Amino acid sequence: MPQTHRTQVAIVGAGPAGLLLSHLLHLAGISSIVLERQTREYIEQRIRAGVLEQHVVELLNDTGLGERLGREGLLHHGIHLNFNDTVHRLDFNQLIGRSITVYGQHEVVKDLVAARLEAGADIRFSVADTAIHQVDTDQPAVSFTHDGDSHTIECGFIAGCDGFHGICRPSIPQDLLRIHERIYPFGWLGILAETTPPSDELIYSSHDDGFALYSMRAADVARLYVQCAPDEDIANWPDDRIWQALGERLGSAGGWSLNKGPIIERGITAMRSFVAEPMQHGRLFLAGDAAHIVPPTGAKGMNLAVADVRILSRALETFFASGDEHRLKDYSARCLARVWQAQRFSWWMTSMLHRFDDNDSYGRRLQLAELEYLTSSKAAARSLAENYTGLPFDEG
Ligand SMILES: Cc1cc2nc3c(=O)[nH]c(=O)nc-3n(C[C@H](O)[C@H](O)[C@H](O)COP(=O)(O)OP(=O)(O)OC[C@H]3O[C@@H](n4cnc5c(N)ncnc54)[C@H](O)[C@@H]3O)c2cc1C
Structure with a gap:
């Protein structure tokens, strides 16, 4: 039986x-239906x-989502940069008085689902055939099937x-969208392992063999990554090879030890930068x-x-309070201003820390010079700290 529903915002x-x-809409008294x-x-x-900027933590706390985050999230005041057999700590707290919190994205999702369902939200899981209609009118619609209906x-x-x-x-006419894209010639092989992480803060390692990142999801769960080919077959990476690469790229400079443990999750993520402009079309x-x-x-x-x-x-x-559309009209431009700052920072970190196969010795020495500068200049370190802990939200 076809069914029709009404809400202010279909998500x-x-x-x-x-x-x-x-x-957030619920807290403002605006109804929504979420389709997943x-x-x-x-x-x-x-x-x-798994890394939450300080503004994000503050927003989650301010909107009643911070209870488990406050108990289980790991507050970090800095990160380590490991290169050329030397280790440097950037102390965000000392540099700019800010911090980050390590708390898995799936934990944020669990907290959100629980809060929404407790408030009686309409979330439809396992929907299929989702399609959007009439977005260039003021009566848009979304169709979908659920349990065959x-x-x-x-x-x-x-x-x-x-x-x-x-x-x-893809529902926006392609001639109205401008796509900006960069595909990187590498990916990350990520594992989740039941073991103590080598450090209680993140370690970013730039090694001649490639990048590695040592992070965590809990005191006894490590989240570890090694740079690999973007189209790498994960079957080429048996456990021993993963642990060996992680050990070599960590080195011995920090006095850390890599504790092997059962790998409970693994996957390869290709690396891409992508922006579609504008972020709005009609009522979408x-x-x-x-x-x-x-x-x-x-x-x-x-x-x-x-x-x-x-x-x-x-x-x-x-x-919805006043019929005033000016903020909706500004939405795309306001988001994109911040998005491009994050694009720049993510591209810069990626370019500085990874091995590029076409890099000659000149390219590698430039990367090392950049890392030396970053770890010896307070101004450069502050710039990283400011971006890493999060630029302010433009809410005004
Ligand atoms: C494998 C992987 C690893 C990542 N690791 C990191 C990391 O280590 N650090 C980091 O900062 N970022 C990481 N990211 C990026 C980060 O997870 C994303 O930026 C974040 O998930 C964005 O949230 P989102 O809600 O916009 O999109 P998503 O989390 O992708 O949510 C979109 C949702 O829409 C649903 N959906 C899709 N199509 C339909 C449809 N037709 N109808 C209904 N529902 C639909 C999807 O199932 C999904 O639940 C990673 C991303 C991926 C894919």
Whole structure:
């Protein structure tokens, strides 16, 4: 039986962007329906990002989502840079009085789903055939199927929070979109291992063999990455090879030891920078990975998704309170100003720390000179600290 529903904002995608938008709108008294093609269990187990900027932590705390984050999140005041057999710590707290918190993206998603369901939210999991309609009118709609039935949501606005491979961005006429893209000639092989991380803060290692990152999700769960080919077959990386590469790239300068442990998750992520402009078409607003992607080196992906939906929720609040559309009209430009700062930072970190196969000795020496400068100049270190802990949200 076809069914029709009505809401103020239809949200496609229950990742951090879609769920947080639904939560922020709810706090402002605006109704929404969230559509997700995966099951609840799937999105709550999906291992992805894990570094939260200070502004993001503050927003989650201020909107009632900080209880478990405060208990289980790991507050970090700095990071280590490891190169040329030397280790340098950048102390964010000392440099700019700010910090980051390590808390898995799937934990943020669990907290959001729990908060939304407790508030009686309408989240439809396992939907299929999602399509958006009439976005260039003031009566847009979203259709989908669920348990074999056809549904239509009539709404005031559609939020495209459906990630890089979703349907919202491709629904915008391609001649209205400008795509900016860079594909990197490497990927990251990431593992989650039941072992003590080598350090209680993140270690970024730039090694002649390639980049490695030593991070964590809990005191006894390490999240470790090694640079690999973008199209690498994971079967070529048995456990011994992964641990060997991690050990060599960590080196001995920091006095750390790499403790092997059972690998409970593994995967390869290709590295890409991508921006689609504008982030709006008619009554469709793109947010998060649906509009932009960064390589994970700067730990910005989830943080950008949060910043977008904060700006979008404010704009929708203004519209529903007074009919004033100026913030909605500014949405794309305001998000993109911040997105490009994060793009620049993520590209810069990626270029400085990875091995490029076509790099000659000149290119490598430039990378090392940049790292030396960064770790010897307070001004350069402050710039990294400011970007890493997060530029302010433009909410005004
Ligand atoms: C494998 C991987 C590893 C990553 N690791 C890191 C990291 O270490 N550090 C970092 O900072 N960032 C990382 N990122 C990036 C970060 O996870 C993303 O930036 C973040 O998930 C963006 O949130 P989002 O809500 O915009 O999109 P997503 O989290 O992708 O959520 C989009 C949601 O939409 C749903 N969806 C898609 N199509 C449809 C449809 N047609 N109908 C209904 N629902 C749909 C999807 O199932 C998904 O749940 C990683 C990303 C990936 C893919």
